[in-house]
Amino acid sequence: MKRVILIVLDSVGIGEMPDAHEYGDMGSNTLGNIAKARGGLHLPHLQELGLGNIAPIQGVSPKASPKGGYGKMAERSPGKDTTTGHWEIAGVVLERAFPTFPQGFPEDFIRAFEKRIGRQVIGNEVASGTEIIQRLGQEHVQTGKPIVYTSADSVFQIAAHEEVIPLEKLYGICEIAREMLDGDLRVGRVIARPFLGSEGNFYRTTNRHDYAIEPPHKILLDVVKEKGLHVMAVGKIKDIYAGHGVTDHVPSKGNKDGVDKTLAFIKEKKPGFIMTNLVDFDMLYGHRNDVENYAKALEEFDGRLPEILDLLEEEDILFITADHGCDPTTESTDHSREYVPLLVYGKKVIPGTNLGIRPSFADLGATIADYLGTEALHNGQSFLKELI
Known part of the structure; x- marks a missing residue:
């Protein structure tokens, strides 16, 4: 019974992308800058998976033999918002950014x-x-x-x-x-x-x-559902994708509740795909430039990671990533154009696999589709062969 669990740590970026200057985001590094401002982060379980191997993070050391695969992903679509990031993960790459209204609406x-x-x-x-x-x-x-x-x-x-x-x-x-x-x-x-x-x-x-808005074509959630598998959405995932492909949905009231409900779905042992968005990082702390509580939220998630790992069965693969950055140490209270971390763990995953820098978030969606045996997505290159 193959299952994929994907947890999106909303706004947990890992360093500015090469075009960050076009967005006014030079120097943004959500994880790195929080760690510096705090004098270090205590994330032992994410460290074991290889978080410290992706980029320098004070307090999170690189491991000689990480337990999982690790890397980071660039956003190919223009923009730095939630919809763009999640859509690209699911196989939609935008040609132009969604419109913004810095002077308000007409x-x-x-x-x-x-x-x-x-x-x-x-x-x-x-x-x-x-x-x-x-x-x-x-x-x-x-x-x-x-x-x-x-x-x-x-x-x-x-x-x-x-x-x-x-x-x-x-x-x-x-x-x-x-x-x-x-x-x-x-x-x-x-x-x-x-x-x-x-x-x-x-x-x-x-x-x-x-x-x-409705996605322009089939997305990851659609093809998983069409395969006859369950698509279990936690938090705002159903809203972000306008309900596409979702077979089971539970709202969440913050990170703790989101993890609780993810664990409940894992315990149901339904074959398919569980996708969770943990929104507190972004909504409560990133947009409010609240460095200390952002750091605490990261450490709280890390503290619950063993609960998730302990429930994984032989055919399960866990992916942890983000959808954009929201560096609380900068003057801006908006999202930041950053790479996002990519961590992968499962009993079939080759430990210590360096996935490098993926050119698109869509590579993650393509890999999940590949593992679950669905039709291919419109965008993205699977890295499954590197993992198992």
């Missing part, structure tokens, strides 16, 4: 959107999600006007207090936005950003919901 669109939803909006600017609800949250509570904002990524985000605009109503507003944002306005994701609390103490809840 006024004619906003007016048309307000007409469709039957209420005015406030905001329409580039902002941090945690900052904008503190600044505009009380006005929203008093007026019922949703808060619209974007970021350096291709997103249209709508924040609303759950006691002012109930979740189902907010989700409906987001669905209208997703329908309207087409053509030159076709952002990668519309995101519902519910929050609670009172003036001065507003906080985002875990009831976020993403509305992604």
